[in-house]
Amino acid sequence: ERTAEAFFPESNALGRVLSVDFFGTPFDAEVIGVVADARLEVLELGDDLAVYFSYAQRTYPRLRLAVRAAVDPVSIAPAVREAVTEMDPNLPVSGIGSMEELVAGSISSRRALAAAMSLFGVLPIIMAAVGLYSLLSYHVRERFREIGIRRSLGARPVRLAGQVVLRGLLLAGTGVLVGVIATRWLTGSISALLYDIEATDLSTFVGVVGFVLATSVAACLIPVISAVRVDPLASLRAE
Template structure:
């Protein structure tokens, strides 16, 4: 069992009579459908009948004990999740800004393509293809770095691998979706501009 913490390795557990292994204190666990206050009062009354010298610490539920044992890990998880969401939001804004600037810089080129007969959908496809190609290179580097850093996170996880395949699949899909949207919006806007206006913009 994991007697010390959820992130510690499971170890063999031996149950022995209290008379053979004296301990200064003990924990009494009671299973009941009644509210904790009612059970605690009944247990306290029963203990007083057995031995008036016995004292009982503040009772608690098994769920509360479990939550307390993982409170630090939960805080770290929430903190990491907040940082991850912030990073994705900032990356999304940065990618959109970069793509909008890139499309604006290529406005004349896109106008020429439209004037030579390219369809608006071709222009959008061209911009998105180039953006996704750059994103694929970035994702490749990012995944390699994530695999290298996975050992750092290993100690903060339990029952989940630091190289969880679902995570390593979901994050690239999310980023590819963000890049696709961030490149599609400015490209679509540029494809609707008149070729003459685009070429005379400079």
């Protein structure tokens, strides 16, 4: 389809003639059909344009044969080799493998790059979580005296804990909002490195935001629980 659009953008390609150089032999070929673009050897569509020729008209030194099997494709490899040999004993058969192996080989470099990027992506998240936990925990511990005073005046521990956690979530939520906006702005630079997933994948955003908010709740809740369990009078005397 892309070849037809490139050479005949304003007309129907059927019946038109292409001048082709086939391994040093130029000839004219009439277009007898247009098929959908196909991924050859790699998953992404490359920039090269493709043209299919009939083997009855133009021979090619290599031929690829695709076999659909209801069983493990590797198990029928000997039968395929034997069938080709019966057709012509002089035809060498090589490179037999499953489609799964072909796809895995074509994206091996991308998988390695994705693994490295995932590692370097997880480390900053962990460091950010540790920093966020430390900051919010320190913020809560700075309010131990205030919590003790409010406890002595009759404030309920559950209400105190809820207020502290809510304030921590507001701080974390502000940071998450800024991060989401910045990420949406920067996603264009990584779109080319992704396959079969959008740079703005909703599940990824939800997972990261949920992780940050859960860390924020833990950072506020753990120290505030310790604070409300302490005798308020003992806390005030210590101050």
